[in-house]
Amino acid sequence: MNELRMGIVGAGIWGETHASIYNEHPFARTVAICDKDRSRAEALAAKFGVEEVYTDYREMAAKSSCDAIAIVTPDFLHADIAIACAEAKKDLLIEKPLATTRDDVYRMMDAFDKNKVRVMVDLHNRWNPTVNTAKQLIEAGDLGTPYSAYGRLNDIKWVATDMLSWSAQSSILWFLGSHCLDTLRFLMNSEVERVYSVSREGVLKDLGVDVPDMYLTTLEFKSGAIAQMESGWITPNANTCINDIKFTVLGTEGMVNIDCSSHNMIQAVTDKKVVTPDIIVRNKVDGKVKGFAYESIRSFVDRILDGKEFLVTKEDAANTSLALLAVMESAKTREPVVVKY
Ligand SMILES: NC(=O)c1ccc[n+]([C@@H]2O[C@H](COP(=O)([O-])OP(=O)(O)OC[C@H]3O[C@@H](n4cnc5c(N)ncnc54)[C@H](O)[C@@H]3O)[C@@H](O)[C@H]2O)c1
CATH class of the missing domain: 3.40.50.720 (NAD(P)-binding Rossmann-like Domain)
Structure with missing residues (x-):
């Protein structure tokens, strides 16, 4: 072809x-x-x-x-x-x-x-250069064995109240939690075995969007590693960027920290506000789209044309959805839930 x-x-x-x-x-x-x-x-x-x-x-x-x-x-x-x-x-x-x-x-x-x-x-965080570099460090053995992790992927309220017409029929867990949980699976190189999640609602409900505001989740991996995942849709609208993306992986011999939102590489300041322009997720250079949210889509075309494996398999996506369903069940029942694959 x-x-x-x-x-x-x-x-x-x-x-x-x-x-x-x-x-x-x-x-x-x-x-x-x-x-x-x-x-x-x-x-x-x-x-x-x-x-x-x-x-x-x-x-x-x-x-x-x-x-x-x-x-x-x-x-x-x-x-x-x-x-x-x-x-x-x-x-x-x-x-x-x-x-x-x-x-x-x-x-x-x-x-x-x-x-x-x-x-x-399109679980595109695998193309995020910071995540991919962390993965390479882990695979090279620089951190020893992954022991625990923290992952946080939050959006400002505007995404739930204005950007998406269907946010009340979805969830921050589907919209951003799918990226966050897949990233943690990718970095820890293990499937989630058991989850315990607590959620809260009220802020978005008061704004007319009937959907939980936030989930805080503990993940236990089959490898024995553990992680905390934060998924929130109520970051203040005046935050300097739309997404709040942070990860830490602690290994037995080292640690890697990722902060894609407060990177301080560029700031735009006017009399009205301070903005941290996105230079990693999606931006344009010379009229062409750049950033990892575009790279993943481009990579689909490349892999179909060359016949090589995708960086994210359909099993990765299926297991991410099944683990998120366990997170939702846990938040509802207020009990730990073993993920059913
Ligand atoms: N990877 C990313 O960075 C990223 C960013 C934004 C959205 N998304 C994902 O992309 C998807 C779409 O999000 P969006 O923001 O473009 O939503 P949107 O509401 O702007 O667009 C969805 C479109 O689908 C159409 N549609 C709905 N049902 C249909 C059907 N049965 N047949 C044909 N068309 C149908 C709607 O009319 C609408 O035009 C979601 O799954 C979202 O999570 C991914």
């Missing part, structure tokens, strides 16, 4: 990002766009010169000339679309999380195996 012809389901905020990356890639192109809202699909298609427009993903899967499909619909609407596209033998890039119910995880994995399609889920 010399050129990857991509279809996109979901012409929202992140669907547009996908289209821009495929069209910027020298060996990829967006050829089809589907959104249940025709005007959104048409607007995105017009912006990127795409001819095939659909409002029904089943019709797109059956008729489109695309080789692979990116599923960029809200967090809880990935499963049926992924299964229909897999049955049409399309390779898939699915936005995180893979799925939000146990039944959907198993149905999807069965469909992927049965139809022998290649699947990557």
Whole structure:
């Protein structure tokens, strides 16, 4: 294959990002766009010169000339679309999380195996240079054996109240916790065995979004390592950046600390506010998109074209979703929960 012809389901905020990356890639192109809202699909298609427009993903899967499909619909609407596209033998890039119910995880994995399609889920923190460098240090043995970790991925309130129209049907655990938990699995090189989580709600409810504000979770890994994970959607809107990303891994012989949000490499100050411009997640240089949130999507194209393994496997994504379901169960029952794989 010399050129990857991509279809996109979901012409929202992140669907547009996908289209821009495929069209910027020298060996990829967006050829089809589907959104249940025709005007959104048409607007995105017009912006990127795409001819095939659909409002029904089943019709797109059956008729489109695309080789692979990116599923960029809200967090809880990935499963049926992924299964229909897999049955049409399309390779898939699915936005995180893979799925939000146990039944959907198993149905999807069965469909992927049965139809022998290649699947990557966009758990993009593995392309974060700080996380990847930490992984390399751990693999080189510089920290000894990973013993404990801390992971924190929070958003300002605005993401839940204004940016996402469907935040009340999702959760900070699905939206950012999927990245955080996968990052901890990646760094500790182990599956989560047991979780204990405590959550709180009220701040977002008072703002009209009926969803928990925050989860604090203890993770026990099969390796014996332990971790604390903080997932919050109520960082003040005046925070100097939207995301708050911090990790620490303590090993038997060393430690690595990551702070992607308070990096102090650049600050913009006006009479109204101080901003820490994002230079790591996503930014533009010479009109081209850079940053690890773009690198993961680009990498899907590269790996489909060269046939090599994805940096994140479908099992990574499935196990991340299953562990997050245990976190939610634990927060509800207020008991430790063993993750069922
Ligand atoms: N990797 C990242 O950094 C990143 C960033 C933002 C969002 N995301 C993920 O991308 C996904 C989409 O988020 P978004 O912010 O673009 O949401 P959005 O609401 O802006 O867009 C979603 C689109 O999907 C469409 N849609 C819903 N159901 C559909 C269906 N059955 N068929 C066709 N179209 C359908 C909606 O009409 C909407 O246009 C989510 O899973 C989110 O977590 C990832």
